[in-house]
Amino acid sequence: MKEQPTRRQVLGHAVRGATLVGLGGIATYLSLKADAEGAWRINPEACVNSRLGALGVEVCERCATECVLPLSAVRAVNDHAKCGRCFVCPAYFDVKSAIDEQRMPSRKLCPRDAIERKVIGYVDPDDPRNNLYEYTIDEKLCNGCGKCVMACKEPAGLSSIRLEVRHILCLDCNRCEIANVCPDEAYERNPGS
Numbered sequence: 001m002k003e004q005p006t007r008r009q010v011l012g013h014a015v016r017g018a019t020l021v022g023l024g025g026i027a028t029y030l031s032l033k034a035d036a037e038g039a040w041r042i043n044p045e046a047c048v049n050s051r052l053g054a055l056g057v058e059v060c061e062r063c064a065t066e067c068v069l070p071l072s073a074v075r076a077v078n079d080h081a082k083c084g085r086c087f088v089c090p091a092y093f094d095v096k097s098a099i100d101e102q103r104m105p106s107r108k109l110c111p112r113d114a115i116e117r118k119v120i121g122y123v124d125p126d127d128p129r130n131n132l133y134e135y136t137i138d139e140k141l142c143n144g145c146g147k148c149v150m151a152c153k154e155p156a157g158l159s160s161i162r163l164e165v166r167h168i169l170c171l172d173c174n175r176c177e178i179a180n181v182c183p184d185e186a187y188e189r190n191p192g193s
């Protein structure tokens with residue numbers, strides 16, 4: 001005869017089912033929110049930190065300082081398909097800092113140490129300059145200050161880093177505080193599909 005499930009097993013299945021339904025609901029909500037008509041987004045061709053040709057100018061940090069959230073909803077994102085995987089990435093290293101004993105810049109650029117650097121692919125044990133390096137932004141640490149975006153801009157870099165509003169964090173304020181002060185009017189509403 002088929003063994004009957006115990007009360008504990010039935011309850012366990014019920015809790016797991018409810019959790020999955022809940023997670024599914026959250027995932028659906030977040031994907032709807034990400035595509036939502038009217039969600040705020042940054043035009044990288046307008047933002048001074050990523051706009052080509054805007055060179056020798058101050059970094060704009062308003063995306064980090066003006067959001068109503070204590071940690072801004074804006075993050076830097078590195079497009080790995082565009083990234084040169086450079087040995088000395090000008091967005092990772094402060095290339096104006098003193099050179100250390102290994103002939104590398106002694107300081108990092110990111111004030112929050114939010115960029116991870118790791119060697120990938122075949123590793124040349126004799127010359128690290130021959131290797132490829134992957135640079136990834138840590139979403140938990142980044143506050144969207146834009147310093148790395150400006151530093152990666154062509155011709156110093158390949159413009160692979162840009163700023164994005166993270167829709168799962170953004171409160172979708174009717175009047176975005178950053179948009180209100182953005183000097184480049186780089187904030188736009190997502191027109192939706």
Ligand code: SF4
Nearest residue numbers: 047060062063182186
């Ligand atoms: S406030 Fe505007 S110009 Fe400044 S970093 Fe943000 S999007 Fe760029």
Ligand code: SF4
Nearest residue numbers: 110142143145146148
């Ligand atoms: S935007 Fe600012 S905090 Fe974020 S990774 Fe770049 S330099 Fe660091």
Ligand code: SF4
Nearest residue numbers: 067170171173176177
């Ligand atoms: S809409 Fe509100 S929460 Fe979203 S980026 Fe703008 S100020 Fe921050």
